[in-house]
């Protein structure tokens with residue numbers, strides 16, 4: 001095994017992460033919205049998918065390479081976009097981009113990342129995708145897309161599921177503000193985690209470096225900042241404009257309703273990431289797997305369908321494939337990894353998933369990820 005077996009699963013990394021970083025940073029990563037039932041629903045949905053193994057067949061090979069948008073990836077799993085990544089662990093974004101490049105899996109950089117986009121494109125030249133929060137101002141949209149293209153990102157992922165900044169009670173209680181400012185609460189929590197604090201001091205205060213130039217006004221709460229920068233609801237007109245500017249593969253992230261999936265198809269999008277934002281936006285939203293099951297056939301046959309929200313094991317990636325997702329992503333899995341193990345965390349997470357995906361495929365009696373389909377779903 002090419003990872004540290006003292007932390008054999010993502011839950012082990014989560015436990016360690018909770019101890020290693022200040023509570024406000026852990027809470028930011030972990031928070032769902034409201035009573036966090038949507039977040040739990042994601043997990044329950046995965047746990048409820050049963051697959052029936054097939055034996056009496058040769059399982060010496062398990063091909064997990066995946067072709068998406070004319071590029072080959074070493075496994076069907078990638079790093080979902082996570083804003084303010086370097087707050088969880090200094091330089092988390094760069095180290096995860098490097099781990100993704102090394103593992104040959106997609107790395108999706110958030111608009112609200114805290115590392116310069118050009119630096120990430122250089123760190124992960126073969127696997128970098130860019131996630132766009134559509135700016136409210138047309139000029140900012142054009143400029144940002146030009147920078148993304150110039151930097152060499154392969155795929156543009158437009159997130160559509162934040163029409164309004166989320167009220168996450170954990171963040172409000174902790175008083176998180178931007179630029180990241182030191183309140184007594186945050187100072188106290190930092191002092192009790194000296195390794196995190198010293199490394200953060202050395203690397204500087206995390207900030208939204210990619211959108212700094214478009215921003216005006218003073219310090220704001222996280223939700224407020226996001227709402228002020230972004231368009232209030234990404235409209236079909238926005239997507240049409242983006243489709244005209246961006247010639248490369250275009251993915252819409254955050255789709256849940258079948259009609260929205262069809263609209264994305266009709267507007268010329270190439271792919272979807274079915275997602276409820278990790279349970280961070282609407283507590284009543286269906287789990288990502290429930291939404292995946294509802295996708296219309298036209299979408300399944302014409303678009304590249306992907307998924308995130310709640311993925312924690314290689315078996316979950318396989319479960320999502322049995323229900324039609326060609327690639328799965330996770331945000332928290334990777335950030336648990338870096339928060340727990342620093343620069344080694346990314347490799348630990350990719351190692352765990354690779355091992356679990358291969359073992360699950362072999363256990364199911366399927367020789368390639370591409371061949372895995374609904375025929376493996378248990379008939380109960």
Ligand SMILES: Cc1cc2nc3c(=O)[nH]c(=O)nc-3n(C[C@H](O)[C@H](O)[C@H](O)COP(=O)(O)O)c2cc1C
Pocket residue numbers: 028029030080081082083084110111112113131159253275276277278279280308309310311329330331332333
């Ligand atoms: C701390 C945090 C920050 C996030 N920031 C973004 C973001 O900037 N853009 C985006 O499209 N999604 C963002 N997401 C959502 C993730 O891309 C992804 O949908 C979610 O993490 C998947 O669920 P999982 O964390 O359970 O794997 C964020 C998620 C978390 C946990």
